[in-house]
Amino acid sequence: MSDTIDTTRALLRMFQQSGYGDIHVRSGDFAIFIARHAGQVNPLRGSVVRAGVVPVAEAAGMPGARTIIAAPHIASMVSAIAPGSAVDVGDHVARIELLGESIDLVAEQRGFIQDVAAQPGQLLEYGAPIVTIIATH
Incomplete structure (x- = not known):
């Protein structure tokens, strides 16, 4: 599997455990935005x-x-x-x-x-x- 897929899976696991409502990550030409209904407010936002x-x-x-x-x-x-x-x-x-x-x-x-x-x-x-x-x- 590619590093991008492994990294994305790890990010999704961390997001699920965090309880945050959304997360936006950008690195070089790669960007991902994940959101869920009724999640907690991300303190950085x-x-x-x-x-x-x-x-x-x-x-x-x-x-x-x-x-x-x-x-x-x-x-x-x-x-x-x-x-x-x-x-x-x-x-x-x-x-x-x-x-x-x-x-x-x-x-x-x-x-x-x-x-x-x-x-x-x-x-x-x-x-x-x-x-x-x-x-x-």
Whole structure:
């Protein structure tokens, strides 16, 4: 049997034991999406209300304070706005992809983008820094 069939069988066994409602795996030119009715929510697909926000230096929101927008999940980097761009609360500053779905990360303070630490296509670990924002008044 081929490695792909053996791998798929192993994946199906793990999926059956997990109780998850769905799973989506992509590797190179191979992709598989499996779903079942009434399964549990996959914790990696939880909706992201807030990005991982890490205040640095002074209190968040104070002029000059730095805030790092970090990866809220293991994901792939899609895009980010350019360093030097002005942002307001709620503005989209980066986009990541998680299990085939795009997630927009938003600024939680007014300021400007100081740094973008991740490149498009990069695999992001949980908590990896993506964008640094310098607060303005």
